[in-house]
Amino acid sequence: MRKTSIVAFLSLLLYTSSFAQLSRDQFSKLESALGETSFFNGHLAGFMLYDLDSQLVLYEKNSHQRFIPASTTKLFTLFSSLVVLGDSTQSIRYVRDGKTIRIWGAGDPSWKYKKFAQPAILKLLEPYDQVIFSDANMMSPAFGYGWQWDDYYYNYSAERTSLPIYGNLVQVKKVGNAPVVFPASFQPNVFPTQRTIRELERDFHSNKFYYNPNNFRAREEFIPFISSPELFMQLASEATGKKWIYQPDSLPSNHELLYGTPLFPILQEMMLESDNFLAEQLMLMVSDRLFQRLDTERAIEYILKTYLYDLPDAPQWVDGSGLSRHDLFTPRTMVALFEKIYRMMPDQQLFELLPTGGKTGTLENSYKAEQPYIFAKTGTMSNNHSLVGLIKGKSGKLYCFAFMNSNYPYKASEVRREMEKVMVMLRDMI
Template sequence: MKKYSVLTILLILLAHLSFGQVTTRDRIVELDGFLGRGSFFENHLTGFSLYDLDEQQTVYEKNSHLYFIPASTTKLFTFYAAIMSLGDSTTVLRYVPNGKEITFWGTGDPSWKYHALPQPRLKQFFAAYDKINFSENNWNDQAFGFGWQWDDYYFSYSAEKSPFPIYGNLAKVINVNNRPQISPSLFRNSLNTSERTVRNVQREFHTNEFFYNPRTYNGMNTYVPFLTSQQTFVQLASAELEKIVIPSNRKLPKDHQVLKGIRTESLYREMLLESDNFIAEHLLLMVSDALYQELNTEKTIDYIKKTYLFDLPDEPLWVDGSGLSRHNLMTPRSMVTLVEKIYRVMPDDKLFDYLPKGGVSGTLKNNYHAPKPYVFGKTGTITGNHCLVGFIRTKSNKLYAFSFMNNNYPYKASQVRREMEKVLVYVRDNF
């Protein structure tokens, strides 16, 4: 066997180490070529952070300390708040029985008659009572989030918040013989024709009056948010339960009972895969209910920031559950810290089942195609802003957390996504 001197062995080891360091440095330089001066991402505000979950260190960052509008990646904050505060199943309502009479309070649970979710057995539950009272005394919030655009009020992605949602706070419109038919039946007599140039059914801003133009009607099935109120809820609930529900202002007593509902995982999956704003907002209200038996988004966000998120690199400016508000501001490095927190408390298989997979599911189904999915993350898009936050698995089977945030660009989001894909493919193939 050939023998080597100690000096020769040391030289060989140093050569290998030196080669490894140069290779790593070269990768970083090449990655910077995709993101730095002269690249597509030089022409608008871009932030990127890549974090090695095994080594627990940042591999690359660009503008990771700057604040960006996160859009729907805000839902990751809501998700973390929920998994740290809620159990395996929802609390549908809180109630006080008194013989054949019952008074109940909402918890923000969005499931009742919402088309995207399993159903709680509320009709069976209320069957035992002759007199049903509904109180909103625990509601201390607003129908719209802080900073939502007012003229989104008739789009389904901007349904109102309420203490006890029903039908997702949406009226359903279907095409019957080229005429719109609206449900629930409470709104059927509120649908009128109009000369306004609208393509489908819309709602008046201040009332539950709906309208369409027969000449421009496109015939597509749709959902339109209705104006929520205690009175509207008791009317809709009465029709569903086939019993009169009476408005009440009774305060929620400490001595009350709770009715459990559907599994929370169904909410998480729908919120993250489909980027469902309605579920996101109500999950945050459910966290508020669990903490305070009060429905207050602002108070809940403040609590979550001070308890579970106090150690983020940069304090998030977080104002709603869904990311509809442009007042939300987060830094890429704080987003990476957040997803690492989620990663540490949740099994991989469950987490990656909830998140959209590139080329496979949810909001990533049409992007980041590959024979084997390598991107798992939450997207966020509003006009001029597109972000992606999550995880990337490389060909060497390493897992990285990343945050890729783009704000204030003057072109289509599809163009930004194409350039982002080039960056993430490089990371996949070289790290």
């Protein structure tokens, strides 16, 4: 009896000290907002508020439960990139052989994608008559484990490759009632159809594209193409003016490395716009830097065993972007991960990476306020929505939080509205 009483007393002491910085009234308000009588009791919801200065948990609700994180998974990719890649990408591993150069891609996503600085591929290839390309160092498949098959023609589901070009996407523009696509070599594969479709749609198994002239809108500006060695040889030859030949030889240990472009703009685009393609290629680059092979699964295993062995709950982490429904993280693990990132980076750099409520990225149209107070990564897929990052209280002090929701039967916009009510209340009380 005495031993039981001591254990109970110590447990109560630990519990009360954890919430020592919230008054009883503040604690009760959070309980009301997130507890049994709240909107969030209708589905699985988890929350943690953490004081970065005192390193105390101020409040938690279901922080030990695992949730599908969606794009908040990109925080794991961000952390991995920061600790492994340094300040630049690596584009190509290569061997010189007379007037021929043999190259292997290293995962760099920037070649002719968006407005990134371009790797010096043309300069590297200039002295050579032909290029022999190998993707034998690519171990990961084009699509990640647990990705949805019917996402194949959306731009957020571009294929993973060792040396992407154009982001592995076809660009679509509307001219009259018809689409014009780029690269132009895809144009002969664009066909009209009487199917009731409103966008240019790609065939599931081939790079054939279809549109209905009566309904075509061109709101989907980019569509993934199916990558293949033959197609890549064609696109790379057109882009460089050199003859490319596919020969899947193993990467020799004695080779040279072409470093690519500054890393920070790629990290910033991944975080602000939640670019899945960049996230996946970043994890391939992490693997390349560690093992000289492109293997996302192996890179994840290494990061978890070395840099993230001390997380509160073992993550189930399978991809770089969060497209997979097999990713499972707890709110308290997300807070622990975010604290690691927070301690690694200058505040100004971190704020440049994080979407800001009412201002930038995926939070541009939500959490609006005269003085921004939410700086966080969003994550959304069907029936799942999460937000992980920093909240600035009326006091001006920053706190870390993770707010995760799964298995709700309504629109994500409704969940976001209710989350915003909680975060406004929290901002005003801390």
